[in-house]
Amino acid sequence: MKQACYTIESNLPLAPGVYRMCLVGDTSAITAGGQFVDVAIGGFFLRRPIAVQKWDSRSMHIVYKVVGKGTEVMSRMTPGQSLDVLTGLGNGFDAGACKASALIVSGGLGASPVFSLAKSLVEAGRKVEVIMGFNSAADVILADEFKALGASVDVVTMDGSCGLKGLVTDAMPSDGYDYFYTCGPKVMMKAVCAKASAPGEASLEERMGCGCGICYGCTCHTASGPKRVCADGPVFKKEEIIW
Amino acid sequence: MVSEVKLCGVSLKNPVIPASGTFGFGTEMAGWYDLNQLGAISLKGTTLEPRFGNECPRIAECPEGLINSVGLQNPGIKAVLGEKIPALRKIYSGPVIANISGFSVEEYASCCAAAGACEDVDIIEVNISCPNVHGGGMAFGSNPEAAAEVTSAVKAVCPGKPVFVKLSPNVTDIAAIARACADAGADGLTLINTVLGMRIDLKTRRPVVAARYGGFSGRAILPIALRMVNQAAHACPGLPIMGCGGVSCADDVLEMMMAGATAVQVGAENLRDPMACSRIIAELPAAAAKYGIDDLNSIVGII
Known part of the structure; x- marks a missing residue:
């Protein structure tokens, strides 16, 4: 965990209401895909927790959706502005848990936190299949970037305007993977965990206070007792999660 | 600049306490x-038995603050004394304040007795002001008789340990509650706890926090806290006070001390800035110098 000042290099729309911001600064505290950062926005008391899509030694990309006034202000920020950000928050995905073939299932913005996971898995020589669900073709994000990593990508839309029509669970294979990872709406992840034929993990979301484990504002029930989504998670093993 | 303060004989290298x-x-x-930079640390509210607390959402953002309805999630006094405090002691040697809550006078007494018997606990802070639990906490802090009853029960089982009673702002007459605690033997007071509040999600037409109401804290409550600390200080001359509520910078610490606080707790600011207490401690000497203060003790309760 680290607090630092970052400079916005770009802040561009990826889809209606969805933006990707590139922040230049110290990324040394980020160690795993699925971790998040907590962004301070002038005029708002609490920070905004946002997943890291990808990072290197110089910069990181975060993808966010405008869901309220804070993210609306973020969407209007311009290159050159600086931001106070806590980085390296949360546990992230356990890329090492997959031994040969991984299934990644994302829903909507959930495509962002699993991106660096997919990259790590491909780099480690794992076979990676990604099923990405969206409402419609206009909402599809990052699909081409996943393909460029070398992953096999299936896009599913609710209205059938891109790829298979239906739910991500309709596109899930019955076998062929030894571990799965999922991130998206809670109902989707619950269905994915129920259908999956292998062990795996899911990234939970909760309204947060501090984002770094001190306020206990985002506690969830798990099989091994109360856990803080921000600090003990956000990624939990399937068998730990109490839906 | 002299920054050391004393709370009932317990020495704090500076007045800043999370x-x-x-x-x-x-x-x-x-x-x-x-953490050794800190004047002291007040631990998360602890009850006799482990508690999950309230369901999520537990957090609602507000202008200059937030509402929380955590509901006293904690692993219970046994785990706090057996695991949490020993773990803290490995990295921190300063004063430890055990914050204790309960649902009956007996529960307060037995939990405080256990905490008081722990040599690593320097001060007991009796929380009779948690707005997020039913049938406990704030119910005891809302009326002078109940507050006095808890205070004397705790004092009877914590010989030799300073007992501070943490008061609620959700009362009509803070002076009466403060006096009742003092008369019942409290060694000091902490105030204020959070202000009972509410936010509504216009999209779902539901309260933002699952518990409906929660405790509002953050910069916005500083004026309320200053007023109540000042009222309590006047109601109980000589009784040490830990002032709490909306403190976000060194100037706020000085204001709180002038209002009547010997030490100052920093709360919600930690949630937006994990470096808050460290930053405020670093700012204190320059802030004191700016206002011609060479000993922080000299400004306590001058208003």
């Missing part, structure tokens, strides 16, 4: 800075 509930059990903060 408030209960905004700093976990201390160890959660070890990655941010050396």
